[in-house]
Amino acid sequence: MKTLRTFIMILAMGAITISCEKDDDFTQVSAFENALYTEVNKYRKDQGFEKDLILQFIMVKEAQDHANGLANGSITDPAGDINERWHTVESKLGVNNISNKANFSYQTDTQDAAAIVAAWAADSIGHIILNSDLTQSGPGVGVTSDGRIYIMHMLCKWTE
Numbered sequence: 001m002k003t004l005r006t007f008i009m010i011l012a013m014g015a016i017t018i019s020c021e022k023d024d025d026f027t028q029v030s031a032f033e034n035a036l037y038t039e040v041n042k043y044r045k046d047q048g049f050e051k052d053l054i055l056q057f058i059m060v061k062e063a064q065d066h067a068n069g070l071a072n073g074s075i076t077d078p079a080g081d082i083n084e085r086w087h088t089v090e091s092k093l094g095v096n097n098i099s100n101k102a103n104f105s106y107q108t109d110t111q112d113a114a115a116i117v118a119a120w121a122a123d124s125i126g127h128i129i130l131n132s133d134l135t136q137s138g139p140g141v142g143v144t145s146d147g148r149i150y151i152m153h154m155l156c157k158w159t160e
Contacts, residue, residue: 029060029139035113036139036153040130043117047131053155058092059138063103063152070105070150071142078105082152089138093158100157102129108149116151133157 029037034055041052062085069075082103090098104120120126138154 029055029057030141032111032113033060033064033139033141035111036116036141036151037137039113039117040137040139040153040155042114043121043130051135053134053137056089056093056136056138056154056158058089059136059154059156060140061138062086062089063138063140063154064142065140066105067140067142067150067152069142070107070152071144071148082154085154089154089156095158098156098158100132100134100155102132102134102155104129104151104153104155106151106153108151109147111149129155135159 037053037055044053066075066078066082066085069081070078075081082105086098086101090096104126106116106120108116110116117130121130132155134155135157136155140152140154142150142152144150
């Protein structure tokens with residue numbers, strides 16, 4: 001009897017495991033990506049913005065995929081690739097009212113998020129982007145085999 005119960009329990013657990021659907025939009029946010037997100041919000045607060053940007057996981061996944069593609073050399077047309085990623089974001093969010101689309105594409109050898117955001121803010125275009133009317137943020141990082149770091153940080157305005 002105990003063997004039959006054990007067999008049924010194992011069979012049930014196996015069925016549950018097999019039936020679980022993988023969520024392709026689920027992504028992990030690394031500590032460095034979270035630090036970039038935090039530093040961007042800190043900079044914006046210092047500039048007078050009251051609300052933090054929302055960490056948009058679909059944008060994080062697309063930014064990570066873009067940064068990884070740059071790091072491993074599989075992206076030959078970065079501008080075309082990021083354009084396709086914006087289309088994917090719009091499609092997955094199910095919205096067509098995304099505005100102020102902007103992104104930072106950055107290569108570095110440091111994980112000092114504060115220094116990176118300060119460099120973006122010191123750049124005239126970066127300053128404009130960081131001080132734009134934005135609501136969403138999606139940082140992504142890719143690392144080469146020799147340790148160079150590619151960052152793609154997607155930012156936009158989207159309201160429900």
